[in-house]
Amino acid sequence: MTKEQEFLAYLKEIALLNEAVGLSEWDSQTGMPELGANYRAEMSSYLSGMAFDKSTNETMAGFMTYFENHPEELSDFGKQVYEKAKEEYDLNNKIPVDRFQEYMKLTSNAHSIWVKAREAKDYQLFKETLESIIKMNKEFIPLWKKNEATNYDVLLNQYEPGMTTEILDKVFDQVKEGIMSIRKEIAEKGQEPRTDFIHAAIPTSVQKKFVTTVIKKLGYDFSKGRLDDTVHPFMLNLNRHDARITTRWVENDFTVATFGTIHEAGHGMYEQNVDVKYDYTPLAGGTSMGIHESQSLFNEIIVGGSQAFWNKQFPLLKSLTGDTFEGIDNQTFYNGLKETKSSLIRIEADSLTYPLHIIIRYEIEKMIFNQEIELEDLPTIWNDKYEEYLGIRPENDLEGILQDVHWAGGSFGYFPSYALGYMYAAQLHHAMNQEINVEEILGSDDYSPIREWLTKNIHQYGSSRKPNQLIMDATGEALNPVYLLDYMKKLYFNVYGINE
Amino acid sequence: MTKEQEFLAYLKEIALLNEAVGLSEWDSQTGMPELGANYRAEMSSYLSGMAFDKSTNETMAGFMTYFENHPEELSDFGKQVYEKAKEEYDLNNKIPVDRFQEYMKLTSNAHSIWVKAREAKDYQLFKETLESIIKMNKEFIPLWKKNEATNYDVLLNQYEPGMTTEILDKVFDQVKEGIMSIRKEIAEKGQEPRTDFIHAAIPTSVQKKFVTTVIKKLGYDFSKGRLDDTVHPFMLNLNRHDARITTRWVENDFTVATFGTIHEAGHGMYEQNVDVKYDYTPLAGGTSMGIHESQSLFNEIIVGGSQAFWNKQFPLLKSLTGDTFEGIDNQTFYNGLKETKSSLIRIEADSLTYPLHIIIRYEIEKMIFNQEIELEDLPTIWNDKYEEYLGIRPENDLEGILQDVHWAGGSFGYFPSYALGYMYAAQLHHAMNQEINVEEILGSDDYSPIREWLTKNIHQYGSSRKPNQLIMDATGEALNPVYLLDYMKKLYFNVYGINE
Numbered sequence A, B: 001m002t003k004e005q006e007f008l009a010y011l012k013e014i015a016l017l018n019e020a021v022g023l024s025e026w027d028s029q030t031g032m033p034e035l036g037a038n039y040r041a042e043m044s045s046y047l048s049g050m051a052f053d054k055s056t057n058e059t060m061a062g063f064m065t066y067f068e069n070h071p072e073e074l075s076d077f078g079k080q081v082y083e084k085a086k087e088e089y090d091l092n093n094k095i096p097v098d099r100f101q102e103y104m105k106l107t108s109n110a111h112s113i114w115v116k117a118r119e120a121k122d123y124q125l126f127k128e129t130l131e132s133i134i135k136m137n138k139e140f141i142p143l144w145k146k147n148e149a150t151n152y153d154v155l156l157n158q159y160e161p162g163m164t165t166e167i168l169d170k171v172f173d174q175v176k177e178g179i180m181s182i183r184k185e186i187a188e189k190g191q192e193p194r195t196d197f198i199h200a201a202i203p204t205s206v207q208k209k210f211v212t213t214v215i216k217k218l219g220y221d222f223s224k225g226r227l228d229d230t231v232h233p234f235m236l237n238l239n240r241h242d243a244r245i246t247t248r249w250v251e252n253d254f255t256v257a258t259f260g261t262i263h264e265a266g267h268g269m270y271e272q273n274v275d276v277k278y279d280y281t282p283l284a285g286g287t288s289m290g291i292h293e294s295q296s297l298f299n300e301i302i303v304g305g306s307q308a309f310w311n312k313q314f315p316l317l318k319s320l321t322g323d324t325f326e327g328i329d330n331q332t333f334y335n336g337l338k339e340t341k342s343s344l345i346r347i348e349a350d351s352l353t354y355p356l357h358i359i360i361r362y363e364i365e366k367m368i369f370n371q372e373i374e375l376e377d378l379p380t381i382w383n384d385k386y387e388e389y390l391g392i393r394p395e396n397d398l399e400g401i402l403q404d405v406h407w408a409g410g411s412f413g414y415f416p417s418y419a420l421g422y423m424y425a426a427q428l429h430h431a432m433n434q435e436i437n438v439e440e441i442l443g444s445d446d447y448s449p450i451r452e453w454l455t456k457n458i459h460q461y462g463s464s465r466k467p468n469q470l471i472m473d474a475t476g477e478a479l480n481p482v483y484l485l486d487y488m489k490k491l492y493f494n495v496y497g498i499n500e
Helices: A003-030 A034-056 A059-068 A076-092 A099-120 A124-144 A151-158 A165-189 A206-218 A252-271 A291-302 A307-320 A330-337 A352-371 A373-389 A416-435 A437-442 A449-457 A467-474 A480-497 B003-030 B034-056 B058-069 B076-093 B095-120 B122-145 B149-159 B167-191 B204-218 B254-272 B289-303 B309-320 B330-337 B355-369 B375-390 B416-435 B439-444 B448-457 B469-476 B482-495
Strands: A226-227 A237-239 A242-247 B227-229 B235-239 B242-247
Touching: A003 A034, A003 A059, A003 A099, A003 A237, A003 A242, A003 B034, A034 A076, A034 A099, A034 A206, A034 B003, A034 B235, A059 A076, A059 A151, A059 A252, A059 B469, A076 B416, A099 A124, A124 A151, A124 A352, A124 A373, A151 A165, A151 A291, A151 A373, A151 A416, A165 A352, A165 A416, A206 A252, A206 A307, A237 A252, A237 B034, A237 B330, A237 B416, A242 A352, A242 B034, A252 A291, A252 A449, A291 A416, A291 A449, A291 A467, A307 A330, A307 A437, A307 B254, A352 A373, A352 A416, A416 A437, A416 A467, A437 A449, A449 A467, A480 B289, B003 B058, B003 B076, B003 B235, B003 B242, B034 B058, B034 B076, B058 B076, B058 B416, B076 B095, B122 B149, B122 B355, B122 B375, B149 B355, B167 B416, B167 B482, B204 B227, B204 B254, B204 B309, B242 B355, B254 B289, B254 B448, B289 B416, B289 B448, B289 B469, B309 B330, B309 B439, B330 B469, B355 B375, B355 B416, B416 B439, B416 B448, B416 B469, B416 B482, B439 B448, B448 B469
Parallel strands: A226 A242, B227 B242
Antiparallel strands: A237 A242, B235 B242
């Protein structure tokens, strides 16, 4: 074996351990017996600890030093892998193994505590756990820090390499202002769409049949995935042949599972189409949370926001639901789907107000890590911001600060990815339209050119390219929020009957 | 850390790895995406290889030698754990690694060859593979052998410690004769029960509701388990708080899932009630295949064979199934459930004829390992025995010698466990009846005293006691087939209206 082969074999062991951790995580969220949680935490923390140990131990250090001194022994491919592994090594190596294991155990238990706090709608039940998670993150930040400007930049970078609070502050101001202005126009001149049919009762089994058909058509491959039920939808990939998605079914609102599933399928399609050559290396899997969200949101917002797409899919839904939609024509249906109004729950927000939900979280996370705030005050801060940006106020913590799973998992700096995903998706859509006629394809029976364009420009590369490079290569320019604002304006002015 | 604590921590690592392998196995049988199989094989073999390595490597050898020379450093508990670990170490370590790997490869390939032979209904396609597996077992037996009387005793002992051909020859002769005589009486004087309603169509969702209610009442704890769908039902325990069961649903025969689920729940209840102190040691989990089967069969044959039980549960089934069972009274229903007749397929056999299927396999396995027979002759030997004991003859190898998966996996000496389970279950039932009135409890609304008796006498001990000791302590005597024969006679004479 050459030294490079040895290195790749070693990385494969880490990948296999992470796959086992992933399966454990999927299982713990989809159907693990309730009382199994403590045992599961032991197993997960043992396996992830082992993966972490292998990622940071003397052997790994040996590979790092060796290839630093003998770069000529690496093939081009090996060099790419080495560079990514080195990045992760530098990230991981800063934290002592026992602290990391402690952290894994903490976040593993935090999930069920969060679930209980949600049931009681009481942030107080979760506060102490959240405090511990934040405290450990604050302990780790100085260890991770390279040349980032602020503490929160350190966390941001873990999800979106190259992203800074400086960029985000500017971009988010532009987005906030743009959305506010669209919302103002709508409030003044818009005609409210009819939406009663959105709340028609449709049995879960029928909804499942519908969305399964739709996401298959979009390119989600069920021979490499599956669809399960969870409170909080997610996609989890064990490998490129096993990228699982979940959704939540609401009988009186088919749009929850419909858009939720279309969204998660976008994540799954990304993973299912990464080049096989990256298997068992740190280059397998999506390159950043923002790019990942660009794929899920391309599905949800661009495809799911297309009138041509719904002109094709609404008749299918109609055919599965008896007389549920009797008398509703295509335009009425589409307008109803794309209603926009203030709401309290992020994952139920429409595509226009959604970025505001993210901006609120971004501002709060920045406060937690760049200022010293009392965690006691978080629900009030949260509720005040909702009142300011969206004009509504949560009545309890379930509608407010307890709604998202992210913090229970220790994911701070993650939320901005969703808004980045919106902007990337719109920017990719603009670039895609230079090559293929997206609306025409969405009005046809074969959506494959869209999936193929995304595979060619995004999916296939896995993590071998950085977000900014991918976006630059695919669209010819850096992140630009204008495409999102243009897209939203056109879409919502159409729905609300506003002529410019 | 004391040396004992070190040893226990090391064993815990092995247990956690096995737990991950177990989860992977469960997932691959319940819903893994089809194309994920090859990736999954990599992960499973990596993890199980690591567990095996830890069980046999220098570190483990070090613990074995150390405690052999310093038994005084072990607590009573540590001594129990050490002895069990030593047994397993000796078993694993007797075979040279390369031969063991060869054997794993052979049995792994054998499975698909067996599947192909089944499809062709042709034993000849499997014969050569079977020959190699038997040959390797014959190579290993002298390495495993301690003081067992015959080669086949060595294999028997791996599944049921302390069991011998000497005991089984005697016991099985008695069982064979007893069952033959009951069958003769039934054939001469019995009144055939009505069975048409067994094949009424009942939707899976309704069956699921029914059996879920029933096994909960029996004591299967869903907060420590779950029920999934598979072609081949099984119970798989990750730990005592996560003992999962599966079943197969047949819409036109509710008895398949009903008795199947009740059976697997018995396995699950065993694992769910092992004493917490054995966690993460080789003493966690059931002590032998025979004792495990005694728990599943207690549920299936004793509880599921009780008229009082069905007098209570049939009304529930009726209430869930509209007019499906209109005009069927309790006695008719019960009699239909307990019909007995000759059949060719073991897993479809009724409780009276089942032990004959096992005795046939036992006799053949003994011939293979204790005599020199031509494997060429196996199908004829098999078919002749079915004709002799059950009065029917397989028309092809799929109905005959190819029906069971065990030999393809190299499991020789396993089959007798099923019959032991029958005998143990009846013997435990007899002993239980000295303390509590089982039929009265099964006619009541609270079955918990039964589960509690089994936990007190069997479950709690995990693998800390050998099968013969458990049976002796729980029933006051060694294995005695008379209880099974008495039970069967009484039950079937009742069903077939025979007065003695």
